[in-house]
Amino acid sequence: MEIENIVNKINEILVEEFEVDEEVIAADKNLKDTLDLDSLDYVDLVVIIESNFGVKLVESDFTDVVSFQDFYNLIEQKIADKQA
Template sequence: MNKEVIIEKINDFLIDEFEVEAEDLSPEANLKEALELDSLDFVDLVVAVEANFGVKLVGEDFIKILTLQDFYDLIENKLS
């Protein structure tokens, strides 16, 4: 799966399942603040990633995740 497909799938489920506005989905957006994700949303995010990509995320995966670009990169690395 190439990076563009990963980004598209992530953006799609953020818009559909987390009601994030498409214009808020820039790579430099702070994942937690700009997207207004709380701790329960992160649990839902883990479930959405597993459903869409078949990879499991754990709490430690999010330690270095600040931006949406970091999140895209995390998923890309987990898939490779």
């Protein structure tokens, strides 16, 4: 799956499921601060991403995720690993 498709799908999910204004989503912005996610929101996000992309996410996957771009890259890598 192309990174552009991943970005578009994730942004669509954030807008629909988390009622995020699309204008606040930017690759270089801080994911947690921008979305104002609490621990339950993270669980919801993980479940939604797993069901939409068919990948498994664990807590340690988020260690290096700061920006939206980091998150997009994580999902892209998970998809690539699954296909390998």
